[in-house]
Every structure is written in structure tokens, then in C-alpha cells.
Amino acid sequence: MGRSTAQDRSQPPFSLLSPAFVNSYSLYTSSKFADDNGDRRRHIAAKHRSRSSASSYLRFSSSSIHPPKNLPSFGVSADRKSNLRIFSSMSTQAPAKAAAASFLYHKESGILHFVKYHGLGNDFILVDNRDSEEPKITPEQAVKLCDRNFGIGADGVIFALPGINGTDYTMRIFNSDGSEPEMCGNGVRCFARFIAELENFHGNKSFNVHTGAGLIVPEIQEDGKVRVDMGQPILTASDVPTKLTANKDQAAVKAKLDVDGLIWNVTCVSMGNPHCVTFGTESCNDLQVDELNLAEIGPKFEHHAMFPARTNTEFIQVFSPSHLKMRVWERGAGATLACGTGACAVVVAAVLEGRADRRCTVDLPGGPLDIEWRESDNHIYMTGPAELVFYGSVPL
Numbered sequence: 001m002g003r004s005t006a007q008d009r010s011q012p013p014f015s016l017l018s019p020a021f022v023n024s025y026s027l028y029t030s031s032k033f034a035d036d037n038g039d040r041r042r043h044i045a046a047k048h049r050s051r052s053s054a055s056s057y058l059r060f061s062s063s064s065i066h067p068p069k070n071l072p073s074f075g076v077s078a079d080r081k082s083n084l085r086i087f088s089s090m091s092t093q094a095p096a097k098a099a100a101a102s103f104l105y106h107k108e109s110g111i112l113h114f115v116k117y118h119g120l121g122n123d124f125i126l127v128d129n130r131d132s133e134e135p136k137i138t139p140e141q142a143v144k145l146c147d148r149n150f151g152i153g154a155d156g157v158i159f160a161l162p163g164i165n166g167t168d169y170t171m172r173i174f175n176s177d178g179s180e181p182e183m184c185g186n187g188v189r190c191f192a193r194f195i196a197e198l199e200n201f202h203g204n205k206s207f208n209v210h211t212g213a214g215l216i217v218p219e220i221q222e223d224g225k226v227r228v229d230m231g232q233p234i235l236t237a238s239d240v241p242t243k244l245t246a247n248k249d250q251a252a253v254k255a256k257l258d259v260d261g262l263i264w265n266v267t268c269v270s271m272g273n274p275h276c277v278t279f280g281t282e283s284c285n286d287l288q289v290d291e292l293n294l295a296e297i298g299p300k301f302e303h304h305a306m307f308p309a310r311t312n313t314e315f316i317q318v319f320s321p322s323h324l325k326m327r328v329w330e331r332g333a334g335a336t337l338a339c340g341t342g343a344c345a346v347v348v349a350a351v352l353e354g355r356a357d358r359r360c361t362v363d364l365p366g367g368p369l370d371i372e373w374r375e376s377d378n379h380i381y382m383t384g385p386a387e388l389v390f391y392g393s394v395p396l
């Protein structure tokens with residue numbers, strides 16, 4: 001666990017704060033403690049590479065506000081004369097639900113309040129955007145905030161906006177490269193937990209969420225996991241989109257994709273966002289996914305001429321008809337520890353290729369997801385965790 005120190009912070013936000021603001025807050029630095037995973041490789045150039053990152057953030061000094069239970073923090077507190085004291089702490093208090101929301105309701109210009117969540121290590125900066133139809137930050141700002149060395153560090157930024165067309169909420173997301181995908185499976189589970197935090201919902205709860213992939217319905221279960229109705233997969237090749245020739249009805253199933261002279265068998269599925277799923281090459285049908293050099297081959301799939309909107313790519317090893325292992329190279333984010341839409345696309349591809357049942361456990365580097373492609377309604381249901389990591393604020 002990489003702790004940050006006061007010296008690590010290259011750009012502390014202190015100078016941006018008025019004395020009155022400092023008087024009523026404590027300043028903390030939080031370590032991005034999920035970053036030490038050596039398995040994680042980023043598409044973004046080496047200068048963006050993950051080791052550990054520190055994000056400065058502000059927390060109410062009021063005793064009614066606490067960071068999440070056991071949230072490690074190392075920080076700086078300011079007394080009334082703005083004398084800074086350095087300390088380290090491990091909080092043992094659970095956050096008060098209402099207090100968490102009030103933290104996010106606080107508004108100062110030039111400061112973005114956020115909550116960091118992850119779904120199986122696929123991590124996101126969640127922004128309360130319910131008071132505006134436009135995201136509070138630009139794609140360029142999202143790129144900076146997602147940077148694991150110079151920013152907060154995340155695979156994307158997710159905005160909770162007002163619902164449209166009769167839905168409860170709208171979810172939008174920027175990838176860490178600033179592009180805007182239609183949908184994010186792990187993100188929508190985090191989104192559901194974020195909404196519950198903001199609205200002080202408890203127990204079982206479901207919402208209708210408008211996304212670029214249409215209506216998505218997450219449901220928070222009693223055990224805290226989130227089950228999501230991810231809607232129907234899109235298989236028509238031109239709609240995925242892929243330029244590969246459709247070979248099964250209108251879909252590209254086990255189609256040949258030439259990547260630098262090596263022929264891969266791929267099945268193309270859209271979950272609102274495009275996915276290319278492969279179980280191996282022409283000559284090797286049983287992938288050992290741990291042996292793949294994702295950073296080398298991932299970008300070749302992502303930017304392949306057969307994928308006009310780029311693509312996410314899932315590399316799959318089959319353990320049994322109900323147990324698959326997956327590594328993913330995400331469009332706009334590189335190698336991530338998990339991809340929810342990807343896991344859904346994988347089960348669809350596995351069923352279409354006759355390799356798996358409609359209900360599977362998909363093991364991702366960050367942990368397992370339960371996926372069901374239900375025959376009765378053609379919908380895909382994804383169940384998995386979403387966890388709060390920390391609360392924070394950054395100067396924009």
C-alpha cells in the first residue's frame with residue numbers, strides 16, 4: 001500500500017483556499033492504494049504509468065463527517081491560524097450516510113467534489129451532476145484527473161445527471177483518454193452505489209438509468225452487490241460496428257481477423273459499446289491468457305481498421321462451460337482489472353461459438369462477475385460488487 005507523504009504532493013490545493021474555508025476544513029492526502037497491482041498495464045504512454053498516486057482532498061473537520069471505515073489517510077490539518085500540522089491516521093469510524101451526501105452538496109467554484117469507487121478494480125471518479133445536464137468537467141480535465149501520477153488516478157470519470165425520457169438518472173462517462181463511451185458495466189454498479197449514497201437509500205433499491213446504450217436498470221441487492229439488467233446485445237456486424245463480414249445471420253462469429261499477419265478468431269458483440277471477443281488464433285485455440293502481452297497486442301486490436309469506432313478486446317480462456325477467464329484491453333483506457341460490458345459480451349460470444357452455457361462466472365484480474373444471458377427476454381444480467389474507496393476534492 002503506497003502511502004503518500006506531504007512531500008509527494010507536487011501541487012497542494014492550499015493556496016486556492018480562502019482562510020475562512022481553511023478554518024472550517026481539514027486537508028488530507030489520500031493514497032491511491034489499489035495502484036500497486038503489477039499486473040496492470042496502461043495503454044497511455046509510460047509517463048502515465050501507474051505506481052502510486054496521491055490525491056489531495058478536503059474533508060470536513062466537523063466531527064459529523066468521517067471518511068469510510070479504515071480509509072487510510074496521511075495528511076495535513078490546518079488550525080484557525082492556518083498553521084499546518086502533518087499527521088497520519090487510520091480511521092476506524094464508518095461514514096454517516098447523510099454526512100457523505102452533505103460533503104458532496106458543498107459547492108465552491110474551482111473545486112470538484114467527488115467520490116472514488118471501484119468495481120473489481122475498474123476504478124472511477126464519480127461526480128454528482130444532478131443539478132445540471134452538462135458534465136461539470138471537460139474531457140480534457142477528465143484526462144488530467146484520471147492520470148495516476150499527476151491526478152487522482154482512475155479508469156474514467158462518471159457523471160450522475162438528471163434523468164431524461166422518464167428515467168430516474170442519466171449516466172455519462174469519460175474514459176481516461178477523454179473519449180466518451182456509450183456504456184460502462186462496472187461503472188453502472190458504482191453509479192448505483194453512488195446514487196444510494198447521495199439519496200440516502202438503504203437496502204434493496206433499483207433505478208432506471210438513461211445511458212448511451214439505452215435504458216439500463218441496476219438493482220442494489222441486500223448483500224450490497226449490484227445486479228444490472230444490461231439490456232440486449234447487438235450482434236449485427238455493421239451496428240457493433242465492425243467491417244468484418246457477417247458470417248452467421250448478420251453477425252461476425254468466429255470471424256478471421258488478421259493482426260500483423262496472425263489470424264485471430266473473433267466474435268463481435270456490442271453492449272452499446274463495441275467488443276471484440278477472442279478465444280484464440282487459427283493455430284492456437286486454447287489461449288493461456290496470463291501469457292499474453294496485452295500492452296503490445298491490445299492497441300493493435302483497439303485501432304484495427306476493421307473497427308471504425310475502435311474496440312474493446314477480451315481475450316478468453318475456457319475453464320468449463322460455466323467458468324471463463326478473461327483479460328481485457330479497453331478502448332480509451334488500456335488494460336483494466338475488469339470490464340463489465342466486456343464480461344457480458346464474452347458470455348454472448350461464448351454461447352454463439354458453442355463454448356459455454358448462458359450462465360457463467362467470468363474471472364477477471366480484479367475478481368469474478370456473474371453473467372446470465374437469459375433466453376426468455378434476450379437480456380443480459382450482470383451481478384458484482386461496487387465499493388467506495390474515498391471521498392475527495394480537487395482544484396480544477
Ligand SMILES: N[C@@H](CCC[C@H](N)C(=O)O)C(=O)O
Pocket residue numbers: 122175180181182183184185186187273274312330331332333336338339340341342
Ligand atoms: N470498463 C467498462 C467499459 C468502459 C468503456 C470502454 N472503455 C469503452 O470505451 O467502450 C465496463 O465495465 O464496461
